[in-house]
Amino acid sequence: MAWALLAVAIAAVAFIAFREQRRLGTSWRQALALVPLKLLTRLDTRGLQPVRNSDGPVIFAVNEQARLDPAICLAALPDDTLHVLDPASADHFIVGAYRSLGKAVVFDKEKMLANRRLITHLKRGGRLAVYFPDAVEPDRAAFRLYRGVALLARKTGATIVPVTVRNSRFLRSSFTAEDKAPRALWPKLRLHALPAAPMSDIVAMRGREWTTPANALFDRMAELRFTSADLDQTLFEAFVSAARTYGPGRTILEDTVTGALTYKRALIGARVLAKRFAAMSEKGEALGVLLPNANGAAVTFFALQSAGRVAAMLNYTAGARNVVSAIETAKMRTVLSSRAFIEKAELQPLVDAIEDNGTRIVWLEDVRASVTTAEKLSAALQWSRPVRHADPKAPAVILFTSGTEGAPKGVVLSHRNLVVNAAQSEARVSISVTDSLFNVLPLFHSFGLTGGMVLPLLYGVRLFLYPSPLHYKLIPQVAARAQPTIMFGTDTFLAGYARTARDTDFASLRFVVAGAEAVRYETQELYRERFGCAILEGYGMTEASPVVAVNSATHHRLGSVGRALPGIDIRLEPVEGIEGGARMWVKGPNVMIGYLKADRPGEIQPLEDGWYDTGDIVHIDHEGFIEVRGRAKRFAKIGGEMVSLGAVEMLVQSLWPADRHAALSVADRRKGEKIVLATTTKQADRQRIARKTQEEGMTKLMVPSDIVEMEDIPVLGSGKTDYVTLQERVMAMLKRLGRRVTGSSAPRDDAPGGAKDVPKKAKSKGRRSPKASASTR
Incomplete structure (x- = not known):
């Protein structure tokens, strides 16, 4: 018997060696080894x-x-x-x-x-x-x-x-x-x-x-x-793979209300909900998600992936009209929400509008209350198995633009889009299971979803979800208790937190990843000096899942948004009237499946050749660092010369860094267009701005023709300036003041993030030129 077993073992070794020798062409010694x-x-x-x-x-x-x-x-x-x-x-x-x-x-x-x-x-x-x-x-x-x-x-x-x-x-x-x-x-x-x-x-x-x-x-x-990562997985399969790699018992999710969840507990909860979601909908159907940053939102998201359904993330700050439009565009029959959230956020008018539209709202509290013991036991036994298998290339998520061109457009992203973008980001910025990420950015925003949830959960980084980025006083206190090593944010939010934080509140941070809008030099210096952490600025758009470029500890250049992630191709096209920059197109496995538009509800409209027009004017230096000079739609044509509105904003910001500013273009009969500055400072005057442009060697055309003082500058839910609302307010104020206004020439961005600009490099006269850079929009 022993001899027979030995003979079988030798035969097995010889077979494996022979197969490897045939497959690779190795020597017999190598094959045996x-x-x-x-x-x-x-x-x-x-x-x-x-x-x-x-x-x-x-x-x-x-x-x-x-x-x-x-x-x-x-x-x-x-x-x-x-x-x-x-x-x-x-x-x-x-x-x-x-x-x-x-x-x-x-x-x-x-x-x-x-x-x-x-x-x-x-x-x-x-x-x-x-x-x-x-x-x-x-x-x-x-x-x-x-x-x-x-x-x-x-x-x-x-x-x-x-x-x-x-x-x-x-x-x-x-x-x-x-x-x-x-x-x-x-x-x-x-x-x-x-x-x-x-x-x-x-x-x-x-x-x-x-x-x-x-x-x-x-x-x-x-x-x-x-x-080398397994990119041909669904989001649910990738989540399960992470649980097996880093341990099902590892604590991975936490919020301020329900506490902490391990991988296994999160997956059991997702399995329970997935059975219910599959029963109430059709394969591939889009279900709306109207939830704040919390454990329940993450579990619901992965439950939809397990059920083979599409998570349509609704922006509850966009207003009832835009939310209903998004529901109709994606042909949603059902919206998932929480009564506690609706009551606390005072969103009952939004709920009424959704129900008046004929859309059913399913309350997660009711679903949880009706779950039986048998369902829980079944989910505990099958936590690693999806309820319905899906194609990694099939739609997984729908995110919506901010509706600045009328009805919001839906950006349809596949499982592979998000899994790839998380892998691309992990290949450029060093993270590990010793890290914990503090995410205040909403999950209906691409940066908050992929960078703030999918990336950490797929790579073993403990995730702390906070429900609102607007709690400027509370967030530093929560961060002091949670002790995160990584935080995501926008310049607006980061500056607001720093104003109320103690020096020790963010002492645990290794770095902050900033996106969605340009990060000011003052914010960079503030976090470096007070909290001892660097702000790594990145760039992207919802259509790219969203990250396209990011700075890292090794490759970092102030005033840039970093270098393109691996696997992303870039094409530059010249733009008439703009020197020192070109319009950027991107292509890669992270670029969306296509758009959903209001004129053809439920029909995905793909890109023609896989290339996406970012609409950004950029300069790329000899080392690959990208400097965003402005949105193509955020240049004013004054007397035949193109002027970046973002450059104007950063110039003014350098004069009054504690205040908020936004530059707009308004039609002008004499020069074609003119610049109007909306600002919260009471000290702004054209003469001081004119002197600053002269000191920095910039064109006089950057000096605003009008200055409008405001109590505040309206922002979107992502923290970026709401230029559409601002334009309406400024036009109304100019008319009340009796200024001659012939119409608006303001941009209407087609991406969920609005404008992002930096000025061209100025002729320095011994002072630092005010630079801006653009980030994930």
């Missing part, structure tokens, strides 16, 4: 097959997450590959045992260019494996390796093949601390690689004029990181 790795880690090598035998000279750029990675590569890569190992990896006992399978040298990789052996090896058509540290935000020393390898590839004409071993960061031999990457006893590893490409092509992928070779290689490795 792969067998124990496959048995211990469930290693899947198929991702390496297309690129393993790339013709030399070739550099395999390996993202080294664990000490075991070199052993896997020694067994899987061609046996003539020269592996450049660090002492930390080379001394590992398994790596030592596998070193005989190939060639290896051990030395400081930062000095690799000085080693003639490597250059000679590549020039002779050889293969090289270089191991990069697993750092989303590498320090300066680590970044030298990117410069070195990029230069080495250019000198020798070598192609580069990025390689990673997915999930090896959860091995016991991981370089990541255990508190940041929970260890797994029997992880499922998978080799993943990107196609071979020379440095010239890698640079071209990011735009030759917008990047350096080192940055291009860094972006290529970031693309490797995000594409």
